[in-house]
Amino acid sequence: MIHISSKDTLYMYNIYHIVKAFFPNEEIQQILKEEQESLVVLNLEEGSCFSISVEEVKGFVDRQEQKKFVTKKVYEYLSDRTGKKLAWGMLTGVRPTKLVMQRLEEGTELDDILTFLEQEYKVSEKKARLSLEIAQREKKLLSNLDQEDGFSLYVGIPFCPSICSYCSFSSSPLEKWKHEVDHYIEALCKEIHALGQGVKGKKLNTIYIGGGTPTTLEPKQLEKVLGAIEASFSYEYLQEYTIEAGRPDSITEDKLKVMREFPVTRISVNPQTMQQKTLDIIGRSHTVDDVRAIFYKARELGFDNINMDLIAGLPKEGVQEMKDTLCQIQKLQPDSLTVHALAMKRAARLGQEKKMDVHTEIEQMIEESADSARRMGLLPYYLYRQKNIAGNFENVGYAKVDKAGIYNILIMEEKQTILAAGAGASTKIVLPEKIHLDSDRMSNLIRIENVKGVTEYINRIDEMIERKEAWLWR
Numbered sequence: 513m514i515h516i517s518s519k520d521t522l523y524m525y526n527i528y529h530i531v532k533a534f535f536p537n538e539e540i541q542q543i544l545k546e547e548q549e550s551l552v553v554l555n556l557e558e559g560s561c562f563s564i565s566v567e568e569v570k571g572f573v574d575r576q577e578q579k580k581f582v583t584k585k586v587y588e589y590l591s592d593r594t595g596k597k598l599a600w601g602m603l604t605g606v607r608p609t610k611l612v613m614q615r616l617e618e619g620t621e622l623d624d625i626l627t628f629l630e631q632e633y634k635v636s637e638k639k640a641r642l643s644l645e646i647a648q649r650e651k652k653l654l655s656n657l658d659q660e661d662g663f664s665l666y667v668g669i670p671f672c673p674s675i676c677s678y679c680s681f682s683s684s685p686l687e688k689w690k691h692e693v694d695h696y697i698e699a700l701c702k703e704i705h706a707l708g709q710g711v712k713g714k715k716l717n718t719i720y721i722g723g724g725t726p727t728t729l730e731p732k733q734l735e736k737v738l739g740a741i742e743a744s745f746s747y748e749y750l751q752e753y754t755i756e757a758g759r760p761d762s763i764t765e766d767k768l769k770v771m772r773e774f775p776v777t778r779i780s781v782n783p784q785t786m787q788q789k790t791l792d793i794i795g796r797s798h799t800v801d802d803v804r805a806i807f808y809k810a811r812e813l814g815f816d817n818i819n820m821d822l823i824a825g826l827p828k829e830g831v832q833e834m835k836d837t838l839c840q841i842q843k844l845q846p847d848s849l850t851v852h853a854l855a856m857k858r859a860a861r862l863g864q865e866k867k868m869d870v871h872t873e874i875e876q877m878i879e880e881s882a883d884s885a886r887r888m889g890l891l892p893y894y895l896y897r898q899k900n901i902a903g904n905f906e907n908v909g910y911a912k913v914d915k916a917g918i919y920n921i922l923i924m925e926e927k928q929t930i931l932a933a934g935a936g937a938s939t940k941i942v943l944p945e946k947i948h949l950d951s952d953r954m955s956n957l958i959r960i961e962n963v964k965g966v967t968e969y970i971n972r973i974d975e976m977i978e979r980k981e982a983w984l985w986r
Contacts, residue, residue, distance in 0.1 A: 515555040517543045526583040529604040533904040534590045562589045598904045601634030606897045612647035649893045650921045659928050662715040668934025669723040699973040701740035703933040706977040708744025710984035715749035720919040727762040731770050738774045752918045754778040761798035763806045768813050781807050782821035786837040790826050817915045820846040824877035825854035834877040838884040848911035851881040853901050885910035894920045935969035937962045941983050
């Protein structure tokens with residue numbers, strides 16, 4: 513057991529995740545001890561102790577600078593103690609490219625940005641260069657959007673055919689909620705309509721329908737949702753319309769035909785792996801052949817922008833299995849590919865059953881994926897990280913030059929308002945100037961969360977709508 517104690521909660525989050533990255537299989541106890549003499553005390557399992565005194569941070573007036581100093585000291589101690597360096601250094605946030613984007617917008621020289629990441633945050637040269645490459649690509653794509661009068665729309669379908677063993681998203685098995693799906697769609701369409709009324713005169717740039725698995729809906733149900741969107745919003749400025757079709761066992765020809773009746777430009781067919789034994793282990797009811805069949809059917813029906821998702825670090829998979837999966841994906845030639853490093857989330861059944869120490873394997877899998885993507889003509893265009901991500905790595909989206917997912921960039925960079933409808937959906941309203949959120953914080957980003965439960969969402973739909981109306985285009 514590793515023990516962390518601190519006089520101030522300010523430091524707890526970063527310290528916990530840095531320690532967890534170095535010791536992924538160890539239990540960690542966190543204690544707030546306002547009465548202790550040291551600012552932070554870290555006791556490792558083998559008996560070594562590290563502390564930071566209150567005096568060491570007195571020179572920093574800004575509390576965020578204090579937090580950065582403490583995080584860096586803990587990282588340097590653990591790196592020296594273990595002889596290891598983390599790929600992302602002391603960074604614990606999910607959006608490392610935001611640091612690069614800020615400096616690009618300030619006109620900082622590219623070499624200076626790399627130096628900043630490597631020296632200030634201990635990021636490896638390889639990851640620093642990856643961040644810079646992606647941020648430059650993001651900046652170019654975002655320049656085509658109206659960031660003041662434009663907005664994006666997210667619509668959430670919180671149902672799946674079954675729940676994969678590694679998943680803890682806001683989704684529910686369809687069988688459990690089958691009797692509520694129509695009621696959910698009624699509430700969802702009501703929220704969609706209200707959002708449309710609230711943004712008259714604004715420019716809708718992207719639509720993203722996710723979940724869950726949107727294609728768990730029957731064709732008529734899917735048609736009703738897409739029809740509600742079309743009736744509520746103008747498509748005059750629409751640049752991208754994505755449906756994360758996702759699970760191949762939920763996609764049918766009839767559902768694909770419904771999508772073709774609307775201006776859907778991009779879909780996902782997500783195998784996660786092309787190893788049948790792994791699909792069986794993680795609870796997917798489709799076969800590898802099903803993946804190929806639905807991919808080719810989508811191509812036949814005219815979909816020319818298809819994304820596929822893979823996960824590095826699934827149970828009983830190593831580098832050879834990933835190589836084989838990538839070889840099979842290359843034969844399909846998707847237009848974009850998203851590669852995730854498995855995140856062991858607390859609510860995921862896999863996270864409770866199996867502890868993993870797969871740093872070397874994950875690193876090789878990610879490198880193989882990057883090489884394979886480039887062979888397919890796919891370039892990295894967005895990147896994000898998750899809590900408890902295996903090996904301290906990242907999730908990267910690769911795409912052909914003209915097929916990058918614009919919404920994916922927007923959700924990471926937070927440059928444009930994203931209105932969200934559905935259970936568990938999170939609206940992000942970007943204001944022109946910062947306002948006081950509380951006594952300590954100022955921000956130009958307002959988050960408005962919908963309730964996660966399906967029944968609760970249905971029963972409280974009017975409240976979900978009212979929460980947003982107070983902020984829409986102030």
